[in-house]
Amino acid sequence: MxxxxxxxxxxxxxxxxxxxxxxxxxxxxxxxxxxxxxxxxxxxxxxxxxxxxxxxxxxxxxxxxxxxxxxxxxxxxxAERPPQPEKPAPAPVAQGPGLDKVKKIIAVASGKGGVGKSTTAANLAVALAALGEKVGLLDADIFGPSLPLLFGLSGKPKFSGEGKLLEPFVKYGVKLMSIGFLIPEDQAVVWRGALVMTAVKQLLRDVNWGDLDILVVDMPPGTGDVQLTMAQNTSLAGAVIVSTPQDMALIDARRGIAMFNQVKTPVLGLFENMSYFLCPHCGGRTEIFAHGGAKDEAEKHGVRFLGAAPLDIQIRETSDSGAPIAAVAPDSPQAKSYFDLARAVREELTKQARRAPVFSVG
Incomplete structure (x- = not known):
């Protein structure tokens, strides 16, 4: 195929x-x-x-x-969208009432599934909020939404006073929206590309995000429809690539970097998840999936290495219980990785000139 x-x-x-x-x-x-x-x-x-x-x-x-x-x-x-200017106007205004006060959108992406991208996105959003940013988190993984589980939320969102926009959930200082709030938990999403794009557009534009400094978008794994449409139709301020250290994951991370480079989206850096295992009994360190591969890969591509998080039972337990570790144990060694990531992302964003999101899916 x-x-x-x-x-x-x-x-x-x-x-x-x-x-x-x-x-x-x-x-x-x-x-x-x-x-x-x-x-x-x-x-x-x-x-x-x-x-x-x-x-x-x-x-x-x-x-x-x-x-x-x-x-x-x-x-x-x-041919449904209006003619586009040859050069984008400076500081474009967001299209759609839901995005008009969102300053920057960043994508958290991975070349393959199973590397902890959603856990990373959740803890990054919580850490950014704890550092004083106004933050939203959009779960754009239409086929495998995980935000409801990661934040321990259920039920359907309400509409705003005018009945035109969905009101996001709010927890740990982060505004949250996911397709998982709109469909039953045990229902499979069997949609073709056009329906997926429509759903992503609605989750971006038809949500009352309000005044946000940063909207974090948890992307589906791979380099498919959602990634291409987001990159080409929004002024993404940048992308964070999540990988594990082993070669198989790094190969896919390279594809993710190449895709964002191809569509001229700044890659803010590479983050290594499940970097090592610390034994809770003896404190011994074991590099189960090797170690340092993401750092080497970042250097090869000239992007920033954003840090590493361990393979740790507390991160897994807090994620499964709907309470990201950056929220419930912010001073823990495990949470430090995500706060370091948040600070690094914020530093990289100050270097980017691209500000306001523009969404124009036809």
């Missing part, structure tokens, strides 16, 4: 709406998904480009069909 990376590489040979920029870098990609041996691609252009973009659509379809193992490619062209 073809991969997202192979599909994007094939699309590099297709010119975007301006006739020069490779399609993946043109901003026209609004959705890419691969199911079995079929590829589904959505392209969004401004209305005045619709007729002239048909050859681009056909070229993209042919490029994807030519990939080994692909039996069919479906490329949809939409």
């Amino acid at each position: 073809a991969t997202n990376e192979q599909a994007l590489a094939a699309l590099n040979a297709v010119a975007g709406p301006d006739g020069r920029t490779p399609l993946p870098q043109s901003g026209a990609l609004s959705g890419l998904s691969i199911h079995d041996d079929k590829i589904y691609l959505s392209l969004s252009v401004s209305p005045d480009q619709a007729k002239a973009s048909e050859p681009m659509r056909l070229a993209a379809e042919q490029a994807l069909k030519a990939l080994p193992g692909v039996t069919a490619a479906f490329v949809a062209l939409t």
Whole structure:
């Protein structure tokens, strides 16, 4: 089966709406998904480009069909968004009432699942709030939401006074929203890319986030639809890549860094989770998954190493009980890793010029 990376590489040979920029870098990609041996691609252009973009659509379809193992490619062209200026205006204003007071959006991402990305995102958000920032946390993992468990919350969110925006939950000083609050816990989300994008758009724009310094977005693992759409359609202030030390995870972390570099999103740094194990009985240290791989990888890519968190039973227990360790034991050695991460992220954000989020999924 073809991969997202192979599909994007094939699309590099297709010119975007301006006739020069490779399609993946043109901003026209609004959705890419691969199911079995079929590829589904959505392209969004401004209305005045619709007729002239048909050859681009056909070229993209042919490029994807030519990939080994692909039996069919479906490329949809939409022209629902207004014409975009050639150069973005300085300090753009957020689109949608829910985002108009959000100063910066950051993504917490990983190349693969199972590396503790959601635990890291939860503790990062709590630590940032404890350091005095106004923080929100959006669980954008539509297929595997974990925020309700990590914060011990259940029930459906209420609507604001006007009935137009969802009110986020608030716990430990963090405003929280997840698809997990809107569907039954035992119900599987079986959606195609377009529905996933709509859900992400609504969770961003139709939530009363209010005045936030930082909105942390817990991304799904991998480099698929959600990552591409978020990166191309919001002014992400940066991305934190989470990995474990072993080579298998680091390979996927490289792909995550490459994806954010490709869509021109600053990578704030690399964070190593499950870095080592400290025996609670003797205090001995065991590097179960090797150690230091993320630091070496960060140096190779010229990004900041944001620190490391141990593989620790207290982190697991507090996460499972709905009380992130940064909230319930902020002075503990385990929580120190996340407060160090929060300080490092805040320092990196001061270096970024990109401020306000702009969301414009067609």
